[in-house]
Amino acid sequence: MSANSAGETRKVTIKAFRFNAETDYLPSYKSYTMEVGKDELILDLMNKIKWEHDGSFSYRRSCRHGICGACAIKVNGKAVLACKQNAIELLDLFDNEITLEPSSKKRAVKDMIIDKGDFWEKHAAVKPYVVADVEPRPEKETKQSIAEFNNFLDSDLCIQCGACHYSCPALEVNDAFLGPAAFAAAYRFTVDTRDTAGKERLQITSESAQGVWDCVKCFECAEACPKEINPIEKITKLHNMQFEQGVAVSNVATRHAEGFLRGMKKHGFLDEADIVVYSEGYLGMYKHLTTAFKMMKAGKIHWQDGVPFIDNMPKIKNLDEVQKLIEISQTNKL
Amino acid sequence: MSEQLHYALFTGCTAKQSTPELLSSTLAVADKLGIKITILEEASCCGASHLQDFDEFLAHVLNARNICYAEKLGLTMITICNTCQLNSAMTKHALDKDPELKARVNEKLAEVGLEYKGTSEIKHFLYAIIDEYGLDNVKDKVTNPLSSFNIAPFYGCHNIRPSELHGSSNGNENSYNPTSLDSLIDALEGIPVDYAHKNKCCGFHVELQANHTSEVLAGNAMVDAIDNNADMMVTPCPLCHLKMDTYQDSVGKVVGRDIALPVLHMPQMVALALGCTEAEIGLKFHVQKAKQIFSEAQPA
Numbered sequence: 001m002s003a004n005s006a007g008e009t010r011k012v013t014i015k016a017f018r019f020n021a022e023t024d025y026l027p028s029y030k031s032y033t034m035e036v037g038k039d040e041l042i043l044d045l046m047n048k049i050k051w052e053h054d055g056s057f058s059y060r061r062s063c064r065h066g067i068c069g070a071c072a073i074k075v076n077g078k079a080v081l082a083c084k085q086n087a088i089e090l091l092d093l094f095d096n097e098i099t100l101e102p103s104s105k106k107r108a109v110k111d112m113i114i115d116k117g118d119f120w121e122k123h124a125a126v127k128p129y130v131v132a133d134v135e136p137r138p139e140k141e142t143k144q145s146i147a148e149f150n151n152f153l154d155s156d157l158c159i160q161c162g163a164c165h166y167s168c169p170a171l172e173v174n175d176a177f178l179g180p181a182a183f184a185a186a187y188r189f190t191v192d193t194r195d196t197a198g199k200e201r202l203q204i205t206s207e208s209a210q211g212v213w214d215c216v217k218c219f220e221c222a223e224a225c226p227k228e229i230n231p232i233e234k235i236t237k238l239h240n241m242q243f244e245q246g247v248a249v250s251n252v253a254t255r256h257a258e259g260f261l262r263g264m265k266k267h268g269f270l271d272e273a274d275i276v277v278y279s280e281g282y283l284g285m286y287k288h289l290t291t292a293f294k295m296m297k298a299g300k301i302h303w304q305d306g307v308p309f310i311d312n313m314p315k316i317k318n319l320d321e322v323q324k325l326i327e328i329s330q331t332n333k334l
Numbered sequence: 335m336s337e338q339l340h341y342a343l344f345t346g347c348t349a350k351q352s353t354p355e356l357l358s359s360t361l362a363v364a365d366k367l368g369i370k371i372t373i374l375e376e377a378s379c380c381g382a383s384h385l386q387d388f389d390e391f392l393a394h395v396l397n398a399r400n401i402c403y404a405e406k407l408g409l410t411m412i413t414i415c416n417t418c419q420l421n422s423a424m425t426k427h428a429l430d431k432d433p434e435l436k437a438r439v440n441e442k443l444a445e446v447g448l449e450y451k452g453t454s455e456i457k458h459f460l461y462a463i464i465d466e467y468g469l470d471n472v473k474d475k476v477t478n479p480l481s482s483f484n485i486a487p488f489y490g491c492h493n494i495r496p497s498e499l500h501g502s503s504n505g506n507e508n509s510y511n512p513t514s515l516d517s518l519i520d521a522l523e524g525i526p527v528d529y530a531h532k533n534k535c536c537g538f539h540v541e542l543q544a545n546h547t548s549e550v551l552a553g554n555a556m557v558d559a560i561d562n563n564a565d566m567m568v569t570p571c572p573l574c575h576l577k578m579d580t581y582q583d584s585v586g587k588v589v590g591r592d593i594a595l596p597v598l599h600m601p602q603m604v605a606l607a608l609g610c611t612e613a614e615i616g617l618k619f620h621v622q623k624a625k626q627i628f629s630e631a632q633p634a
Contacts, residue, residue, distance in 0.1 A: 077530070078510040093511055169535050173547045214544040216551065217383050218535035219420075219495035223509050230496070239387035253543035257388040260381060264396070268378040269347040279542050287545075291580055294621045300352040300580075314350045317376040321446040325395050329442045332389040 009035040012091060015099040016049060016057065019108045027108065029099065030054075036087050043071055043082040046100065046112070059112035066226065069161030073112050074101045079163035079224035103166040119162045122178045126186035126204055131197035148193045155188035155234055157227045164221035164231050176209040180221035180231035183212055187234035190241065202247040205238050212238050213253035243332035250334055255279045258334040265323055268316030273305035339466060340370040342404040342411045342454070344377050346418040348572040355616025356572050359601040360414050360459060362614035366475060366605075367467055374411070376403045380421040382573075383539060394435070395442045397425035398450040402443065410455045412462050414601065416571035419458045420492035420499075426456055427499055457503050458493055460570040460600055464514050465505045469521040477609035478631050480524035485603065486564035487515035487526060488555065488578070489533050490571035509533060515568065515600070522607035529562040531555040538577040546588065552577050553589030560595055566627065570600040580621045596624035606631045 011033065019027035032053045036045065043061060050057045060070040064083045071082040076094050090098055100112065107114040134142075164180040165171065171179045178186075186205050190198040205211045212235050221231040239257070242248040256279040263271030276288055295301045304312040316322065341364075349357040364371045377400040379385070381393040401422060404411035413419040429436040430452045440449055457465075463472065494500070494509040507514055512533050516526040534555055537548030556578055559567050569575055578585075579597040586593040597620070598606075605615045606627070617624040 076510065093508055169551055170540070170544070170547055173550045174544065208543065214540060214547060216535050216537055216544075216547060217539045218491040220491075220535070222496040228498075236383075236386055236390060240390050243388060251543075254388075256542050257384045260379065260385040260388070264379050264385075269350060270379040270382065272347065272351050276542070291584075295352065295580060298621045299354075299619050300621065316378055318446075321376075321399065321448070322378045322396065324446055325399060325442055326392065328445055329392045329395040330389055331391055334388070 009037045010088065010091065010096070011035050012096050012098075014045060015097075016046075016111070017099070017101040017105065017108070018057075018111055020111075021109050027105065036091065038088050040087045041083055042073070042075060042080055042085045042087055042090070042100070045087055046073075046082060058110040067159055069159035072103050072161035072163045072166075072226075074103055074166075075099065077101075079103065079167045079226075081161060081163070081226040084226055103162055107166075114166075116162055118175075119160070119165050119179075119181065122165075122182045123160065123185060125178060125210075126182045126189075126201055127197055128182075128185040128189060130189060130192055130195045131200075132194050133196070142194050144193055151191045152188045154229055155184045158184055158188070158229055159227060161226065163224040163226055164229075167220040167224035169218055169220065170214055170216045174209060174214055177214050178205065178210050180215075180235065183215075183238060184229055184231040184234045187238055190238075198241075199245060199247060202238065202242050202245060206242050206247055206249075208251065208253065212242075240332065243334065248334060252279045252281075252284065254334055258332075261326060261330070263313075265326060267313045268319050268322050269314060271313060273301060338368060338370055339462070340372070340409055341459075341462060342407050342409040343371045343373045343459075344380075344400060344404070344411050344413050344418055344422065345373060346413065346415040346572070347379050347382075348576065349414055352576060353572045353599065353619065355602060355619040356414055356575075356599045358614050358616050359599060359605040359610065362610040363463075363601045363604045363608060366608040366610060367463075367472070369462075369467065372407060372409065374400065374403050376400075380418045382417050383421060386421065386424075391438075393421070394425045394428060395439050397422050398429060398439050399443060399446070399448055401426060401454055401456070402448040402450055404454040404456075405451055408453075410457055410462070412457050412459045414459050414570075414599075415573065416458065416490040416492035417573055419456065422456050423499060423503065426452065455503060458570060460493065460514060460518070461504050463604070464518060469517060472518075472604070473521050476522055476607045478607050478633055480519070480522045480603070480607050480631060482630065483524050483627075484527050484563050484565045485519045485524045486529060486559035486562065486567045487519060487532050488536070488559070488567050488569040488574055488597075489515060490569055490574045491535050493570055494533060515570065518600070518604070519568070522604065524603070524607075527559060527562050527564045529558045529564070531558040536571075536574040536577045538573040541577065541581075548577065549581065549585045549588040552581060553585040553591070553593070556582070556585065556593050556595050557589055557591050560591075560593065564595065566596040566598055566624070568598045568600055568603045572599060575599055582622050594622060596620060596622055596627060598624065598627075 013033045062068040062070045066084040186201045259278040304310045386393040519526040537551030541548045582593045
């Protein structure tokens with residue numbers, strides 16, 4: 001690394017993922033040395049690779065203004081919009097060693113370009129549009145208050161770049177999972193007062209494996225989104241709306257959420273043994289016997305835990321306050 | 335240090351139940367460092383993101399109540415669980431930026447004679463040690479340097495994401511390149527293991543409803559640590575600990591590897607280096623055998 005006399009550029013060697021699905025069996029990484037100026041973006045670095053080093057280097061770019069979502073890639077595992085991300089900032093964060101990779105290596109077609117088919121398929125599955133019977137020649141406008149509009153405003157800013165989708169670890173493991181972008185879209189149209197397909201979307205996003213209950217709560221989506229949409233916040237709202245609108249059915253996931261109150265009402269704390277028994281049901285407990293035995297052996301749990309009529313739990317002070325607050329503040333039911 | 339640090343400790347549920355070693359080692363470390371701790375015995379469960387899924391408003395009311403008790407003492411509330419940290423901080427953030435929500439929550443709290451004001455900070459014990467006590471001061475107290483251990487830091491999602499929410503409470507840690515645990519290991523003279531999964535998810539929260547996802551995520555992280563020569567893993571989150579310590583057999587079957595990796599709580603690691611007692615460190619409460627670490631850490 002060196003800086004010029006004014007300290008305005010920095011000479012760095014960056015690495016880039018290279019792969020052509022038509023000809024290559026495995027990807028490789030190539031290094032490119034260049035001067036980087038303080039106002040240059042990751043997109044400028046990719047342009048330099050293509051224009052000054054290797055014309056075959058391939059990536060998507062279009063608007064250059066952070067609104068088309070085409071240039072989303074990853075730099076050292078961090079999802080970025082190449083046209084929005086300052087290069088020096090990332091060089092500082094990663095000690096001048098940066099590697100450009102596609103959003104999802106396993107979906108790479110050529111270099112930074114990926115096949116986003118799964119993204120679009122899952123996005124389409126939540127009906128990401130207003131469903132309404134609209135007269136061809138309506139007599140009146142469909143009005144919306146500012147508050148109603150603000151309800152979905154931030155989720156409407158999604159540019160479908162896939163940054164959150166390809167940062168989601170649940171989706172990497174579980175092919176059925178719809179993912180944060182689809183959930184943010186489901187939320188956006190479900191809370192739109194003109195829309196009539198809300199319940200259907202809540203149903204789609206409540207199914208096990210594909211729906212919100214398989215979210216691992218890692219907050220990678222909130223961190224990745226270049227438009228600050230915070231998809232997991234919308235995921236939590238979808239969870240709540242499933243209960244509010246009576247879409248939630250009693251299963252291991254919904255009982256796991258609602259069941260927290262059982263222990264809290266009795267002890268103030270979550271009852272760790274009870275939550276497993278209540279969520280799984282007595283028949284579902286066979287899966288946990290080996291683990292329970294090991295935990296008992298280590299003294300992590302005790303034989304009395306979860307046995308009715310034996311109160312082996314610690315209790316908080318002023319438990320009556322928690323009981324009262326639950327009684328007067330609870331709005332949802334399973 | 336000119337003035338003694340004094341914190342209100344929000345223990346969370348696990349430290350009171352399945353991970354007693356977390357509470358005992360936390361108190362032992364605070365004692366060695368001369369940090370005064372007042373346990374918030376009134377504090378309830380934070381909802382762990384699951385109650386939030388069921389009834390977000392109710393979760394805000396209950397978390398606000400917990401924070402009220404730290405405010406009454408005029409102290410910073412410290413947490414020893416990443417998920418307690420995140421859910422408490424999310425309530426604080428939501429109430430502090432939305433006066434209407436704060437008023438609705440306070441209307442409920444008034445029924446039990448409490449009021450949320452927003453005057454207490456909320457900080458994980460890890461960051462209280464690093465940012466307020468100071469690593470140089472920790473170094474001075476090390477009696478048993480951990481120089482014979484390769485220690486893989488496992489940060490846990492809820493201490494580092496979303497970074498905008500945590501802000502200065504986690505020293506503006508960058509979630510893509512976190513350094514706090516690494517520098518703590520350094521200060522205790524241990525050898526930090528660098529591996530790609532240090533800032534990834536352990537899968538704890540879907541243990542019941544999406545078990546395969548949970549097992550793969552935990553397995554990927556542990557195998558990565560093992561492949562980079564880790565002797566042990568250390569985490570500031572008891573939920574990461576529970577997932578990775580308790581399920582090594584089943585996780586190993588899912589990812590096709592033998593896994594035998596002790597997973598320590600962050601305060602247990604500090605307690606080892608500060609010469610706390612075997613009972614305080616509580617390695618006997620681990621499912622994956624870890625007791626040998628205590629004798630290995632004693633000076634020759």
